[in-house]
Each structure stands twice: as C-alpha cells, then as structure tokens.
Amino acid sequence: MTAVRDLPEGTWHQLARPSLAYLKPFQAELADLPVERIRHTLGLDHVVKLSFNENPYGPSPKAIEAMQATLASLHLYQDATGDLLRHAIAADLGIKPGEIILTNGADELILLLALALLEPGDEVIIPSPTFGQYQASSIAMGARPISVPLPDFRIDVQSILTAVSPKTKMVFLCNPNNPTGTIVTSRDLGHLVDELPEHILLVADEAYIDYVTDSSYASALDYLERRANLIAIRTFSKVHALAAARVGFGISHEPLIDLLHRVRPPFNVNGIGQAGALASWQDTDYQEKMRELNTQNRAYLYSLLDEANLPYVPSQANFVLVDTKEDATMMCKRLAKEGIIIRNAAIFGLSRHVRITIGRKEDLCRIGQILDER
Ligand SMILES: Cc1ncc(COP(=O)(O)O)c(C=O)c1O
Known part of the structure; x- marks a missing residue:
C-alpha cells in the first residue's frame, strides 16, 4: 500500500474533504508564539504578550x-x-x-x-x-x-x-x-x-x-x-x-x-x-478581583491612548481595538522592539488597527511611554 507521504503532490486533495482546499493550517506569526520563543526570536530578556487576550495575572x-x-x-x-x-x-x-x-x-x-x-x-x-x-x-x-x-x-x-x-x-x-x-x-x-x-x-x-x-x-x-x-x-x-x-x-x-x-x-x-x-x-473573590483590575486597567489604557491622540473603540472586554492612523505594522514593530507584542488587526481586515490586550498597569504604562516617544 502506498504510504501517504509517498503520494505525489496534489493527491492529498483527492483524499480530503474538498472544502479543506479553502483552509490553511494555523501558522504562528511572532504574536502567536509562546513568550519564551518570542524572547529568543527578538533577543530580549523581557517580553509582554498582549496579543492573545489572556489574563495577565494568572490563575487563582x-x-x-x-x-x-x-x-x-x-x-x-x-x-x-x-x-x-x-x-x-x-x-x-x-x-x-x-x-x-x-x-x-x-x-x-x-x-x-x-x-x-x-x-x-x-x-x-x-x-x-x-x-x-x-x-x-x-x-x-x-x-x-x-x-x-x-x-x-x-x-x-x-x-x-x-x-x-x-x-x-x-x-x-x-x-x-x-x-x-x-x-x-x-x-x-x-x-x-x-x-x-x-x-x-x-x-x-x-x-x-x-x-x-x-x-x-x-x-x-x-x-x-x-x-x-x-x-x-x-x-x-x-x-x-x-x-x-x-x-x-x-x-x-x-x-x-x-x-x-x-x-x-x-x-x-x-x-x-x-x-x-x-x-x-x-x-468568586478571585474572579471579582480580576474583573475589577480589568476595568481599572482598561480605563488606564484609554487615558494613555487619549494622551497619544489615538482613536479606539470603547470595549466591554479585556482588549481594545485601536486606530493607529497608519499601517498597523508600524506600531506592532515599534512595540515589539521594546518587547511588547500586540495583535495586528490586519488579520481581521483592519490594516490600520491593532488589538491590545488589557495587561497589567506597569505593562500598559510602558506602552504609554513608547507612544510618547513617537
Ligand atoms: C470570542 C472567542 N471565542 C472563543 C475563544 C476560544 O477560547 P478557548 O481558549 O476557550 O478555546 C476565543 C479566544 O480568544 C475568543 O476570542
């Protein structure tokens, strides 16, 4: 029997559901990698990942x-x-x-x-x-x-x-x-x-x-x-x-x-x-604390974005969609150089926007400083 790996290129498509031709395997970009690998890739000691809408404080x-x-x-x-x-x-x-x-x-x-x-x-x-x-x-x-x-x-x-x-x-x-x-x-x-x-x-x-x-x-x-x-x-x-x-x-x-x-x-x-x-x-105490921190830090991120004169969509979640007023890649690169990884919203068809997870106050503060340096 022919092993699958020996099949001529293209034969896979005959084996698979036809609809799979319209899908791609998940391909990790920098923002999708685990923190350790981002650190290694960028050659940085400290990396803050704000691209996955994770809770930055860790589990209860x-x-x-x-x-x-x-x-x-x-x-x-x-x-x-x-x-x-x-x-x-x-x-x-x-x-x-x-x-x-x-x-x-x-x-x-x-x-x-x-x-x-x-x-x-x-x-x-x-x-x-x-x-x-x-x-x-x-x-x-x-x-x-x-x-x-x-x-x-x-x-x-x-x-x-x-x-x-x-x-x-x-x-x-x-x-x-x-x-x-x-x-x-x-x-x-x-x-x-x-x-x-x-x-x-x-x-x-x-x-x-x-x-x-x-x-x-x-x-x-x-x-x-x-x-x-x-x-x-x-x-x-x-x-x-x-x-x-x-x-x-x-x-x-x-x-x-x-x-x-x-x-x-x-x-x-x-x-x-x-x-x-x-x-x-x-x-439930822990959940309440996490909710409260998110609400406070979300307001803090808004204040930094207001200061930087960057429009954003008011959010009811643990992330904020921000209009960078330029190609979003620019802000992603500027922050990545400093070890802060955010989501380029081009994957959602929004090429000027980034999505920033509400991180800890100290991490958001660093974003504010980098935006000020523009
Ligand atoms: C809207 C939405 N639904 C579902 C998920 C997936 O969550 P889970 O980690 O439970 O698979 C995510 C992950 O970010 C999400 O943003």
Missing part, C-alpha cells in the same frame, strides 16, 4: 493547588462528563447539569457545533470582523460563511436578519465581539432571538462576558426560555486565566446538548483542567 492560587492535586492520578482516565464541574456551574446558574456540555476550550465547542449541524450547501451568518474559528469550522464542514459587515464596529442585528436565506442553518454572534470589544444590547439580542426563524441555531459566544460593565448587556442565557435553538458559549481561558488548561462549556436545551455529545470525543476535557476550572469557578 486555589485553582493551581487543585490542579497540582490531580497530578498523582494522571494514569487514570478522568470523569468523561466532568460531573463535578457541570453540577457546580448548573447550581450557580440555576439550570440543569444536562443543559451543559464541557469542551476542550470554546474552540472545540465551535467545531462540535459545525460537525453536528452543518452540511455542504448550508449557510452560516457571521458578522465580520469577528473571531476566526466560526468561519474556519463552517468551511471545514463545507458550509458557506455569509459575512455581514459591522457598521461602526458594532454588530447590527437587522443586517443579520436581512442576510437570512432558506439555506441559513446557523448564526454566530460574538458578544462581546472579538476584536471590536463591542456588545449587542439586551434589546437587540431580544429582537434577534424573537425574529430569527426558529429552525436556525443562534450561537452566542460569551467568552468575554465576565468583563462587561455596561448595564445594557444581557447574556443569551436570559433568552433560553424564549428560544429553543439557542446556545451560549463560555470559556475558562479569560477571567479564570486557565487558557492552557483548555476548558470551555456550552449551555443550551438538552436536545441540542445531546446532539453535541454524539460528536464529542469521550475524554475531551482533561482532568487537570476540570479540577482547576472547578476550584476557579468556586473562587
């Missing part, structure tokens, strides 16, 4: 302790359905454990949704710019992403409704939206929930929900009773600072959760992550 000490306690039993498979964690989340949110599915980060949930529901020919409405995995997962299943532009960096619910066609299967709504940091208000979300045809799944990605301070915001959870075809996505990668532990979860009605379990690998969420997530979920 209680989460670290809980994760360490699991190490001696790593030879045993963990609980495949993460019952302790699901029960804790369900009790606090006032829902049933069966209405929650745990996944290997929110990323896996997005992929599972595509795997369970999408077929070639289906259309998926994706307000853009937004998080890239909605498009990638839809394309992987042969579905067609229908991009709906954001006027003024805000997701426009009416444009989503206008884009609906007989082929629409799913709508992705990132709320707050990455990379703009803007929200869909509870009024607009309610309108979408009521007006979107019932057979279409509305996916509300709430990865950044914990950072929202605007009282006009509401979670999709508030609308679950009003709509069957609705799922909320959450993650432990942001306020809980457990990005590398890879724990996310979805909340919906049991029939949809059941569909997702059919395509879920049985041991998708590792035991270390489950233990850390449970301890962190219960450490």
